[in-house]
Amino acid sequence: MSETQERVVVTEVGMRDGLQSIARTMPTAFKRRWIDAAYAAGVRHMEVASFVPAKLLPQMADADEVIAHALTYDDLIVTALAPNLKGAQRALHTGVHRIVAPISVSAAHSLANVRKTPADMIDAFAAMREAIDAASTGGTRRVELIAGLSTVFGCTLQGAVPYADIASIARAALQAGADVIALGDTTGEATPRQVGEIIELVRDVAGERLRSLHFHDTRGLGLANTLVALKHGIREFDASLAGLGGCPHAPGATGNVNTEDLVFMLDSMGYDTGIDLTRLLASRAVLADALPGEPLYGYLARAGLPKQFAAGRQAFESFQPATEPQVLQ
Amino acid sequence: MSETQERVVVTEVGMRDGLQSIARTMPTAFKRRWIDAAYAAGVRHMEVASFVPAKLLPQMADADEVIAHALTYDDLIVTALAPNLKGAQRALHTGVHRIVAPISVSAAHSLANVRKTPADMIDAFAAMREAIDAASTGGTRRVELIAGLSTVFGCTLQGAVPYADIASIARAALQAGADVIALGDTTGEATPRQVGEIIELVRDVAGERLRSLHFHDTRGLGLANTLVALKHGIREFDASLAGLGGCPHAPGATGNVNTEDLVFMLDSMGYDTGIDLTRLLASRAVLADALPGEPLYGYLARAGLPKQFAAGRQAFESFQPATEPQVLQ
Numbered sequence: 001m002s003e004t005q006e007r008v009v010v011t012e013v014g015m016r017d018g019l020q021s022i023a024r025t026m027p028t029a030f031k032r033r034w035i036d037a038a039y040a041a042g043v044r045h046m047e048v049a050s051f052v053p054a055k056l057l058p059q060m061a062d063a064d065e066v067i068a069h070a071l072t073y074d075d076l077i078v079t080a081l082a083p084n085l086k087g088a089q090r091a092l093h094t095g096v097h098r099i100v101a102p103i104s105v106s107a108a109h110s111l112a113n114v115r116k117t118p119a120d121m122i123d124a125f126a127a128m129r130e131a132i133d134a135a136s137t138g139g140t141r142r143v144e145l146i147a148g149l150s151t152v153f154g155c156t157l158q159g160a161v162p163y164a165d166i167a168s169i170a171r172a173a174l175q176a177g178a179d180v181i182a183l184g185d186t187t188g189e190a191t192p193r194q195v196g197e198i199i200e201l202v203r204d205v206a207g208e209r210l211r212s213l214h215f216h217d218t219r220g221l222g223l224a225n226t227l228v229a230l231k232h233g234i235r236e237f238d239a240s241l242a243g244l245g246g247c248p249h250a251p252g253a254t255g256n257v258n259t260e261d262l263v264f265m266l267d268s269m270g271y272d273t274g275i276d277l278t279r280l281l282a283s284r285a286v287l288a289d290a291l292p293g294e295p296l297y298g299y300l301a302r303a304g305l306p307k308q309f310a311a312g313r314q315a316f317e318s319f320q321p322a323t324e325p326q327v328l329q
Numbered sequence: 330m331s332e333t334q335e336r337v338v339v340t341e342v343g344m345r346d347g348l349q350s351i352a353r354t355m356p357t358a359f360k361r362r363w364i365d366a367a368y369a370a371g372v373r374h375m376e377v378a379s380f381v382p383a384k385l386l387p388q389m390a391d392a393d394e395v396i397a398h399a400l401t402y403d404d405l406i407v408t409a410l411a412p413n414l415k416g417a418q419r420a421l422h423t424g425v426h427r428i429v430a431p432i433s434v435s436a437a438h439s440l441a442n443v444r445k446t447p448a449d450m451i452d453a454f455a456a457m458r459e460a461i462d463a464a465s466t467g468g469t470r471r472v473e474l475i476a477g478l479s480t481v482f483g484c485t486l487q488g489a490v491p492y493a494d495i496a497s498i499a500r501a502a503l504q505a506g507a508d509v510i511a512l513g514d515t516t517g518e519a520t521p522r523q524v525g526e527i528i529e530l531v532r533d534v535a536g537e538r539l540r541s542l543h544f545h546d547t548r549g550l551g552l553a554n555t556l557v558a559l560k561h562g563i564r565e566f567d568a569s570l571a572g573l574g575g576c577p578h579a580p581g582a583t584g585n586v587n588t589e590d591l592v593f594m595l596d597s598m599g600y601d602t603g604i605d606l607t608r609l610l611a612s613r614a615v616l617a618d619a620l621p622g623e624p625l626y627g628y629l630a631r632a633g634l635p636k637q638f639a640a641g642r643q644a645f646e647s648f649q650p651a652t653e654p655q656v657l658q
Contacts (some may be wrong), residue, residue: 047539160637189635191597194555219635220590220628224552227521259551268520299549305585306518306548308489 005272009210010047010263011237012038015066016081017256018244019059020050022294030290037074037283043259044273045098047079047238051087067094081148083114088128090144091118099132100146100182101125105264106155109186113150121170129177146180148214151197154189162244163201166234170205177222181206182238185225188218188254192221192228201298212236215257217243222257223265230269237262242284243297252319258298260284268309277305334601338565340374340541341367344395344587345410346581347573348388349379350648351623357391359414359619363399366612367570371604375399376408376429376567380416396423410477411442414595417457421464421472427513428461429475430454433545435484438515442479451501458506460547475509476502477543478644479526486632493528510535511567512555517583521557521577541565542584546572551586552594553580556621566591571613572626587627597638606634 026034031048038046048070049063059269067283070131071094079098082088092098102122104110108168110118118286129145136142151158152166170181181202195213204211213229215237215264226237239262245255263275287296344363346360355363358567367375378392379400392409399407400423411417417574418468420428432450433439438449458474465471465527480487481495499510510531524542532540542558544551544566557564568591592604608627 067563078435154635154637154638158636173608187635188632189637191594193598218628218632219593220587221552221594223550224556227553227556231339258549265550265553269522297545303517303547306483307485307487308483308518 006271008027008230008266008271009212010043010045010259010266010273011041011046011079011238012241012259013047013238013256014213014240014242014244014259015046015048016050016060016079017047017238018240018242021245021255022059022163022291024291024294025059025061026290028065030286031062031066031320033289034283034286035066035070035073037286038280039076041283042273043280044075044274045077045079045236045270047081048169050081051090051182052083055282057251064091064094067091069091071095077147080129084124085127087132095313096143096318097141097144098144099128099257100148101128102148102150103169103182104155104171104186105161105165106152106158106272108157109181110150110153117262118169119172121284122169122176123145125173125178126176132175135217137286138194144179145177146182146212147176147178148182148184149202150184150186153182153185153191153194154187156187163198166198167201167270169204170202174206178209180211181209182212183210183215184214184238186214188216188222190215190225191221192224195225196230196232199229199234203233210234212238216236216256217257223261226257226262226265230271239263241280242287242301244287244294255297258300260298260300264300264309304309333449334498334599336544336564337559337595337600337602338541339376339588339595339602339604340565341372341410342376342378342433342567342569342585343542343569343571343588344375344377344378344400344569345379345408345571347571349568350574350584351388353623356389356617357394359615360391360395363570363612363615363619364399364402366610366615368405368622370608370612371402371602372609373603374406374408374565379410379412380411381412384433393423396420396425399482400424404631408475411457413453414456414460417460421461425472426470427473427475428457430457431477431479431513431647432498432502433479433484433515434490435480435487436496436558438480438484447498447584448501451498451505454502454507455505459593461616465584466467466618473508474509475511475541476505477511477513478502478517478531479511479513482514482520482523482655483516485516485518489532493547495527496530498536500540503535503538505657507538509540511541511543512537513543513567514545515543517545517551519544519554520550521553524554524557525561526552528558528563532562537649539563541567542600543567546586548581551568555591555594559600570609571616571630573616573623584626589627593629593634593638610643618627 054061080096239259240256243255245259256281383390409425435624512644569585570588572584572587
């Protein structure tokens with residue numbers, strides 16, 4: 001990789017967002033294998049579990065074990081999702097590096113998803129912040145708290161989400177102690193112009209604390225939206241291997257942006273993701289083994305890498321030198 | 330539609346590129362129905378047939394009849410593909426408005442597809458130009474001749490296609506009398522940075538004669554690439570209803586960009602396509618009736634229009650006024 005390549009962080013969220021949205025529970029041993037395979041492919045950011053009651057999401061009941069395994073890799077940044085103070089306390093106990101708390105901008109979605117209004121969720125978020133700060137005294141590493149704004153680009157229940165509400169929630173989350181603002185297209189409604197507008201809107205409020213985007217590919221615009229976000233300075237994206245994912249309270253929503261297809265696009269544009277595409281594609285075998293019959297998505301997995309794309313390194317050089325034409329001689 | 334909306338032309342090419350790549354032949358009556366349904370949805374540019382020997386492509390044997398039907402609509406711009414002089418003469422005879430001649434930049438693809446080298450194809454193109462000019466004397470409407478540069482973004486046979494070759498073929502096509510240069514991602518290998526670079530490269534050669542882009546969605550980048558092309562000033566795109574399409578000599582290539590998903594993206598960005606999405610989605614019924622069992626693709630067809638997207642008109646207003654927030658009160 002050349003030194004001039006700009007880094008883009010791809011966070012694998014399939015172990016959390018993907019697995020929580022399918023009916024079956026992936027056995028812990030397969031989750032370990034998935035983490036191993038993703039790590040071997042170069043993935044260094046993973047959201048591996050959520051701390052919600054096992055009654056509600058049995059798929060995540062082994063969160064402690066899964067996180068413990070992920071933390072055996074020294075240079076892997078491990079994130080867990082926690083929707084409330086209790087979840088955050090459990091997450092803190094495991095030693096994760098990042099905790100993401102979902103805050104729906106759509107009140108209707110917030111009530112359906114966490115049975116709280118957005119304002120109540122901000123209060124819960126502030127309590128999580130306090131718990132993290134209390135746990136970080138005495139020189140221990142400070143856990144990063146991410147406000148995962150969801151239904152930012154529209155809501156299947158509410159419809160349009162006013163821009164003023166997005167700015168308001170972002171501001172409130174920052175006041176409540178968010179280290180980072182992440183924007184989630186929970187219901188797969190984001191469109192390119194809107195993505196650019198909302199990034200600028202939230203950046204006005206959050207500055208550099210606006211860091212990552214979480215797209216679903218419900219209407220085929222996941223990569224186009226990513227392109228707009230890149231243009232607007234975003235360098236961190238969530239994605240799911242094989243496009244696993246969805247949201248139980250967002251009818252019609254489909255999986256996250258496909259990790260392999262995202263990495264292919266980023267590679268082709270000269271960004272450095274640190275991820276080896278061939279190994280990443282091979283890691284889909286874990287899902288096929290663990291979840292036989294589960295639909296696995298992905299363009300690249302079906303079509304393969306183009307002949308001109310040399311596996312493992314950049315193939316598309318910026319503006320090839322204008323040598324003599326070969327074809328008309 | 331507001332007067333400030335910029336027009337983007339979407340050319341439905343499914344009747345040609347889509348139908349020629351599936352094994353079955355769509356009966357002429359269904360092709361008529363498809364044209365009627367597309368017209369009713371607001372589509373005003375269609376590539377409806379190609380003039381190739383019926384032995385090679387029986388799917389296109391009814392080209393004359395199909396074009397005659399399309400020409401019953403006064404304000405429909407009708408295009409036919411012709412790979413050689415004989416095809417162009419047959420196309421001219423029907424009264425089409427535009428003839429597109431494919432010229433592969435990849436020599437390997439050119440030989441496989443039309444059994445000519447690119448240089449021989451340029452000679453054939455010049456002969457087509459002469460035939461068109463000869464037919465246009467005496468004040469009749471001049472048929473537009475489009476050089477459809479194919480395998481511009483890569484080739485399954487050759488691999489990378491040198492930029493110098495693209496510029497060279499574009500220059501030769503213009504010298505041979507091309508009214509328009511169109512760029513085709515025949516094998517579905519185009520990537521965003523490359524699209525921007527190649528558009529600028531060809532614009533340096535062709536100026537305003539570079540007009541349209543033809544993407545396939547083989548690796549999921551069709552809409553992302555379209556976004557880049559829009560940014561670089563392109564306002565004309567080919568697409569296929571339900572993503573029908575492909576190329577028999579480009580293994581692994583899949584259908585064109587899906588018309589419905591493309592129109593949705595353009596609508597959401599405030600472009601005026603003149604196409605009614607609800608009617609366009611409904612027109613898929615013609616394909617389902619005519620080609621039972623044939624896979625039909627499309628994100629929007631599966632997920633539906635978002636609640637916030639009012640059918641038939643723009644839903645996403647540019648930067649909503651910053652009214653008082655609703656959710657935190």
